[in-house]
Amino acid sequence: MQSENPFVADFAKMLNSAAGTLAGMGREARDSARERVKEFMGDMDFVSREEFDAVKELAATARAETESLKARLDALEAKLGAN
Missing domain, CATH: 1.20.5 (Single alpha-helices involved in coiled-coils or other helix-helix interfaces)
Structure with missing residues (x-):
């Protein structure tokens, strides 16, 4: 039976967390940009x-x-x- 290396497990957890954080930041940036465009368009009296x-x-x-x-x-x- 093969035992799991704690360093590799911790590194994988860290990469997984970083990927989730980056995905969340991307969604937040997209939503923020969408709101700014809506505000800009609203100010233009369209x-x-x-x-x-x-x-x-x-x-x-x-x-x-x-x-x-x-x-x-x-x-x-x-x-x-x-x-």
């Missing part, structure tokens, strides 16, 4: 995709209503001009 789509739909509705009202006005003006 709108979300949902807000953009809502305003786009409102503009399309207003455009259609304007065209409808223009057609009605043209018809009324033509009718008044014929009299």
Whole structure:
């Protein structure tokens, strides 16, 4: 039966701990960078995709209503001009 060398076991534990620490630092750095980008974008007055789509739909509705009202006005003006 082979006995375990305490130096090798301690070294393996240390490397395992270091790897876990480095992975945690990487996740923390990524999350921190993501938050900084969100703050920066928020300060730039960008709108979300949902807000953009809502305003786009409102503009399309207003455009259609304007065209409808223009057609009605043209018809009324033509009718008044014929009299």
